[in-house]
Amino acid sequence: MDTTTILKEEALTNYVLHKANTRGHANHGWLESYHTFSFANYHNPERMNFGVLRVLNDDRVNQGMGFGKHPHDNMEIISIPLEGDLEHQDSMGNVTVIKKGDIQVMSAGTGIFHSEYNKNKDQEVKFLQIWVYPNKKNVTPRYDQITLDLNDRHNKLQQILSPNPEDEGVWIHQDAWFHLGKFDNGFSTSYPLKKAGNGIYAFVLKGDFTISNISLNERDGLGIWDTNTISITANTPDAEILLMEVPMAL
Template identity: 75%
Template sequence: MKTVVHKSDTRGNANHGWLHSRHTFSFAGYYDPQRMNFGVLRVLNDDIVAGGMGFGAHPHDNMEIISIPLEGDLEHKDSMGNKTVIRNGDIQVMSAGTGITHSEYNKNADKEVKFLQIWMFPNKGNVEPRYDQITLNLEDRHNKLQQILSPNPEDEGVWVHQNAWFHLGKLDEGFSTEYQIKGAGNGVYAFILNGDISINDQKLNSRDGFGIWETDKFTISANSNAEILLMEVPMA
């Protein structure tokens, strides 16, 4: 078993006034050769966007891009003709493939929007660009690990061009569960959204990250009321 711990205060910190972003992995002006990725997980940005502000139209290609809103309303427009709003409880995915252009703005002028932006390398290149968005039942993650992403269009959640599974859990203090690795050779990167959690014997706090691989399973225990995101991805 191998593990890595990334404490919250060791993340990259970019404050542009209208945007405050914490980078778990090297991104834009933050570069750390020891923090380039976790397997195929390339970007984990914890973003806060001021009222009425946002990211103008910009391109992507050959990347699986997942957005998880935490608070507020994020308006999305893209070159495929989609114009949508995503909110807490929604999951958005784009397969950039051969190339897309999109923009993201805080729909509200009077409050912030907070969301996670996650990029994964795909397992096939130059696919036809694709967009999807779903709304989840928040009760399905209470003292459970709710699947929000998988490689399979027929499964729960959104799907991606990668042998990856994501889960969200909202756990009561004292709750414990076991996670079984689904894909051979995969690892899991856990991100603590809030509260205090132990994975095996490693204690973690709000906004800490923890990677674990070369194991078949591990135990998650809530030391307080807590929320966690698990991202299982290929390590190579």
């Protein structure tokens, strides 16, 4: 076995591939949810988290339905709408609607209650619900949402989240950076990780990709660690991807 082969095999040990059809699945009629990591009645000891990334739920909510008031604490909660309009209310007094192009974040901290409903009676709402463990406990709860220019992710990675309130996107209490990209067929780019020791989790929203020589299809997830950069190539038109750089140590 030559050195090139050895290095290639060693590099491939530092990743985890979650194919779309291996995710947890719950269908409550009004709600259909796919769980990349253990959540609610889906428990897989090999899928508890990826570093501080604890929850990645791919949710569809029927017309006019939603989640009643429920509590959270000591978690950074990010919602990314994909289709439709999601109405949010919380114990901090926020009453808002988020839609595609918006990013919502809550630092649950010492504790909040909130509810989420499909605002429309004539169409579904689809969104990603993401939970990240914070690096500070019992912070004062806060809420934020922003509207992004979808054109700013065409053939580039648009930053949507960081640890810095002065940076692009929303911010959270964690050394994490999220990016969204929408690429033409054959477009290639790279992502250099921003902090040593972090890992990166890629989630394909639409189409097919190759990331660091690993093939991914729609709704596949790929986590890579012990790396400084990853290469990304879109293999279908209008391919969309979410990148989540997170600390690997809890």
